[in-house]
Amino acid sequence: MDILITGASGFIGSFIVEEALRRGMNVWAAMRKTSSRKYLTDSRINFIELDLSSQTRLVEQMTGLCFDVVVHAAGATKCLHKEDFFKVNTDGTRNLVRALQQLQMPLKRFVYVSSLSVYGPVREQRPYSEIKESDMPRPNTAYGQSKLDSERFLDTLEDFPCVTLRPTGVYGPRECDYFMMAKSIKGHTDFSVGYKPQDLTFVYVLDVVQAVFLAIERGKSGRKYFLSDGKVYSSRTFSDLIHRELGRPWLLRIKAPIWVLRVVTFFGEYVGRITGKVSALNNDKYNIMRQRNWRCDIAPAREELGYTPQYDLERGVPLTVKWYCDNGWL
Template sequence: MKILVTGGAGFIGSHLVERLLREGHEVWTIDDLSTGKKEFLQATLTHPRHRFLKGTVLDRALLKETIQQVDLIYHLAAVLGVKNCVEHPLKVIEGNIDGTRNVLELAYPERKKVIFASTSEVYGKNSRLPFHEDDERILGSTAIHRWCYATAKALDEHLCFAYAKQGLPVTVLRYFNAYGPRATATAYGGVIPRFITAALKGEPLEVYGTGEQTRCFTYIEDTVEGTYRAMNEKADGVVINIGNNQPESIMKAAQLVKQLTGSDSPIVKVPYEKAYGRGYEDMMKRQPDLTRARQLLDYLPTIDFTTGLSRTIDWYRQQLTTGGTEQ
């Protein structure tokens, strides 16, 4: 199959490109390298079935030309990160909504399936656990920029299902805290790369808030597995949670990183106000219901947190030794 991956030089995207090539597909990658890195695709740049295009999903001409050549689109390109939400909300809103609209509009005439990468952020402050795909979303005030990413992604999902109603095959995936090699502190799973980098450099591991918040960290191999399986027609027209369903506290994550790295770095608590400014809000708990993923995709995560962290630490250690990717 001929497949386009937008954001293919990013953390999840680059791993997905490798998986698609291993499975025998032809892959086109579009990435503007604003957060993605060409070095993440180093092993695939010269592959005979891979074409890398430096560009943005805001470039309709490039996008149209590429979509006409493929059978399916993985739309992972996005403006990510809590820091961007707080400091550059307009960039987050326009970058996510306009890009997704372009992809859907151009895929629609020829009914090219779109698999859209959404986020568990859309659940907002809902305290009912685990999160089922059809649960209500509870968000904070629009005056709090923290919620602009969740809102933009939710609108993207509405766009997806509006096109699905018109006959476009669409699948929406909600990712839960992906982490692993190539993750950066500004994108998916930001807390894990922050902790690992600090531990390896002998710097304090900063835990924002109380540290009692829990997340379900998902190793990249499991994230990509669920993403790959979403090509299945059974996934058309629905939202599917992709993640791990075993919660870990942020404090425990910091302690485990310190233990696995053998670091003497202290763990310090930092108030949210100091980290992100006044008015920041967070969710205390986030956990996916994986029933739908299991039923439609036969998906269940297989990599436990300790194993995933160990693999991730090995990658970061190598990067620091060789002077590789800046985190």
């Protein structure tokens, strides 16, 4: 089976490549010319440069190739300008699909890696309950809106074998955002915001990979699935586990009202635009951290795909921290 994986050099994409190789697939890793191949060293990988900004260019780049499966994991999670999310996530998805259609690619499955962020702050009244597919999405981030627009485009297609996955916060080895929390804790500071209780959900990267291949094998065209590890956590659970795995260094815990984060992210985004460097402290980050309910209903993924999460935080965080330490990140 020939599989094309976009965003192959990224956090999730690189793990999808590894699993596809393990399954004996003929792997095509799509990436930008400037992307690192640090985690893509297997000699069996076929590399292909794809320009997702142009349907015409994509047709040229894929002419003569034939893919049975496409996993579209490429996407922007942080951008200097709001419109860039839509150029990369929405227009990039549309260009790729239109190019595949123009080439009459005989796809058995197209797996789109979306995000729980497409829903935004729904079911925010306590007691919190699981976000369900029937809820009305109202994303409060440019990232979430760009992913939702991509999903809505895919919904307009007839006879296109697409399955959409909507993971909650994905963590694991090679991931950079949660790494910043680990780095801060090693530096003796744990920062949190907001006094209203927050229900958080997480999913380990290998469980996302599990869902990708279940979607290839068992997914039904047009279906969309939330992904988490099936548990709900308090706002401190993740940081407490990191603290434990780092040997419990002395720690200053700082809890600030949400308006402090608003000020910090406002200036972080402003400075980012001046310097031309994307800051992790931006407007989207503010809205993500302000959201209180991240519960989601994974029953359809369990029942229809056979998805069975293997890594809760008790198992996944130690593996993640160990990787950070072993690879010199911490």
